[in-house]
Amino acid sequence: MIAATPPPVIAPLVPAEAGPSVSAALTDAQVSVTTRFTGANIVLYGAVFDPQARPSDVVVVVRGPVEPIRIVRKVRVAGVWMNSRPIVFEGAPGFYMAASTRRLGEITGFGTLRRLGLGLSHLTFAAPLEQRVETRYGVADVVVSRLGPEYPLYRRAVVRLQERRALYSADSTAVRFVDRGLFRAEIDLPAEAPTGRYEASIHLFQAGQAVSSRKLTLSVEKTGVERWLYLFAHQRPWLYGAVSVLLALVSGWAAAVAFRRS
Amino acid sequence: MNLYLPIAEVSVNAPVLLALGALVGFISGLFGIGGGFLMTPVLVFMGIPPSVAVASEAGHVAASSTSSVIAYRERGAVDFRMGSVMAAGGAVGSFVGVEIFRLLRLLGQADFVVSVSYLLLLGTVGALMVNDSFRVILRRRRGEPPKPESHRRPAWHGLPLKMRFPRSRMYVSVIPPVALGVGVGILSAIMGVGGGFILVPAMIYLLRMPASVVVGTSLFQIAITTCLVSFLQAGRNQTVDVVLSTVLLIGGVIGAQIGARASQRFRPDILRAALGIIVLLVGIRMGAGLFVTPPDPFAVAPS
Numbered sequence: 001m002i003a004a005t006p007p008p009v010i011a012p013l014v015p016a017e018a019g020p021s022v023s024a025a026l027t028d029a030q031v032s033v034t035t036r037f038t039g040a041n042i043v044l045y046g047a048v049f050d051p052q053a054r055p056s057d058v059v060v061v062v063r064g065p066v067e068p069i070r071i072v073r074k075v076r077v078a079g080v081w082m083n084s085r086p087i088v089f090e091g092a093p094g095f096y097m098a099a100s101t102r103r104l105g106e107i108t109g110f111g112t113l114r115r116l117g118l119g120l121s122h123l124t125f126a127a128p129l130e131q132r133v134e135t136r137y138g139v140a141d142v143v144v145s146r147l148g149p150e151y152p153l154y155r156r157a158v159v160r161l162q163e164r165r166a167l168y169s170a171d172s173t174a175v176r177f178v179d180r181g182l183f184r185a186e187i188d189l190p191a192e193a194p195t196g197r198y199e200a201s202i203h204l205f206q207a208g209q210a211v212s213s214r215k216l217t218l219s220v221e222k223t224g225v226e227r228w229l230y231l232f233a234h235q236r237p238w239l240y241g242a243v244s245v246l247l248a249l250v251s252g253w254a255a256a257v258a259f260r261r262s
Numbered sequence: 263m264n265l266y267l268p269i270a271e272v273s274v275n276a277p278v279l280l281a282l283g284a285l286v287g288f289i290s291g292l293f294g295i296g297g298g299f300l301m302t303p304v305l306v307f308m309g310i311p312p313s314v315a316v317a318s319e320a321g322h323v324a325a326s327s328t329s330s331v332i333a334y335r336e337r338g339a340v341d342f343r344m345g346s347v348m349a350a351g352g353a354v355g356s357f358v359g360v361e362i363f364r365l366l367r368l369l370g371q372a373d374f375v376v377s378v379s380y381l382l383l384l385g386t387v388g389a390l391m392v393n394d395s396f397r398v399i400l401r402r403r404r405g406e407p408p409k410p411e412s413h414r415r416p417a418w419h420g421l422p423l424k425m426r427f428p429r430s431r432m433y434v435s436v437i438p439p440v441a442l443g444v445g446v447g448i449l450s451a452i453m454g455v456g457g458g459f460i461l462v463p464a465m466i467y468l469l470r471m472p473a474s475v476v477v478g479t480s481l482f483q484i485a486i487t488t489c490l491v492s493f494l495q496a497g498r499n500q501t502v503d504v505v506l507s508t509v510l511l512i513g514g515v516i517g518a519q520i521g522a523r524a525s526q527r528f529r530p531d532i533l534r535a536a537l538g539i540i541v542l543l544v545g546i547r548m549g550a551g552l553f554v555t556p557p558d559p560f561a562v563a564p565s
Contacts, residue, residue, distance in 0.1 A: 037266040038273045070563035072370045074556045081552055086370030086563040157560035191266060191273035226268040233269055233500050241496030244504045245489045248321045248511060252328030252485075255515030259333070
């Protein structure tokens with residue numbers, strides 16, 4: 001680790017007239033999921049460079065790998081609660097965190113939040129399987145969702161259910177300035193967080209305008225035995241099945257023999 | 263001490279899981295059942311996805327019933343021929359069951375069907391067992407002689423394909439045992455149970471097998487069926503978590519051996535009443551969710 005790294009290239013300091021900029025780093029850009037994995041806490045720290053020291057707001061958004069989520073609605077049929085047909089939301093991130101210095105609505109306007117996908121209500125995901133293009137009144141390309149007016153209900157349910165599993169979160173006080181221009185935020189990954197590539201984007205706002213941003217990547221990977229077993233189970237499922245059955249038979253037999261002796 | 267399960271992708275408390283495995287194993291050995299009907303709901307309650315719980319539990323039941331079969335065989339209490347005939351049906355049943363389960367998962371109805379099956383099956387079987395064993399116990403208390411066994415021939419006596427079962431001292435058609443095996447194989451795949459709680463009464467009342475070989479034979483059939491189910495679930499659905507089933511079976515096989523020994527100290531009707539009460543309670547508990555208004559009208563469909 002120490003020996004191989006070349007000396008870091010020192011970027012020329014931003015000249016004063018270039019305007020404000022933000023930079024950030026993670027304490028841990030590589031999270032290993034091992035047998036003892038119970039979740040991870042990663043600190044994101046960064047700095048705002050602004051010679052004029054204008055009031056700044058920072059918004060940090062962390063998106064996990066896309067994981068389709070299936071939502072069912074509980075419906076009562078003859079006194080019994082049943083599930084409706086599941087609705088698949090594709091493009092929903094498996095993890096989403098929005099942290100900011102203030103409430104997002106105070107930092108910037110609706111349009112910017114929507115465009116940058118900041119905050120739980122501006123998350124971009126859809127249920128494409130439930131949408132089709134139709135021609136209505138001679139106008140083509142009308143996207144019709146079969147969910148119709150219930151669509152927002154389902155959408156809010158996705159966010160709410162993921163929040164309950166600690167996979168989605170939004171906190172308007174989670175980015176704190178610890179010193180002049182120096183800020184930090186914490187990323188809490190629960191044990192249920194999906195594995196894959198995460199993207200953290202850090203946006204700097206001044207007077208309601210996004211003036212600078214930065215992107216970082218974070219990878220959550222199964223390592224060691226966990227990774228080996230997972231790949232084994234998914235790449236050679238029949239062999240994996242045979243081995244697990246053999247394991248069951250041998251341990252059952254071993255226990256019987258051990259107890260007969262004693 | 264927490265343990266991250268690679269297939270279930272959740273972190274669980276290892277000592278708790280080990281103790282649960284041992285407790286369920288003890289019950290399994292005591293009553294001569296697989297114990298899956300207890301373990302699967304507990305695993306789901308611990309946050310393990312139902313599909314993984316059902317599939318991994320099959321591996322655990324396979325191990326503990328293998329261990330018990332070996333113990334029963336030494337007492338000569340296993341009719342291997344009858345067990346094999348039933349297991350042939352069980353093989354067909356588990357193929358069908360794994361496919362049904364796959365379809366139910368796609369439809370998002372897996373948990374609903376599992377709850378309904380638990381309520382109906384465990385509720386009925388539990389109630390019958392409690393009723394039946396309490397009658398026997400009451401008769402004994404009153405000092406009445408036990409009800410004479412009815413020697414009426416079962417309705418299916420005339421069926422073809424007869425086969426000799428020397429161990430059970432029977433000469434019967436293979437159709438009822440095969441049909442029983444098919445049914446239990448389907449249940450085993452859908453509910454993550456071995457099906458002992460259905461097999462044992464069915465073998466006594468429907469097949470009229472001698473009580474001395476019923477438990478050992480049902481365990482033999484369960485061991486074969488659950489091995490097959492866990493193989494098929496792994497191959498077809500990739501839902502067997504080998505870490506989970508290993509932790510469960512370490513506790514399970516030890517518990518099963520202790521349970522099998524303890525069972526010799528109790529009267530069979532008392533054991534049956536106790537098992538009936540457990541079965542009934544689990545069925546009611548699993549079915550209660552069907553009638554209680556859910557706190558959130560939406561839910562994530564477990565994959």
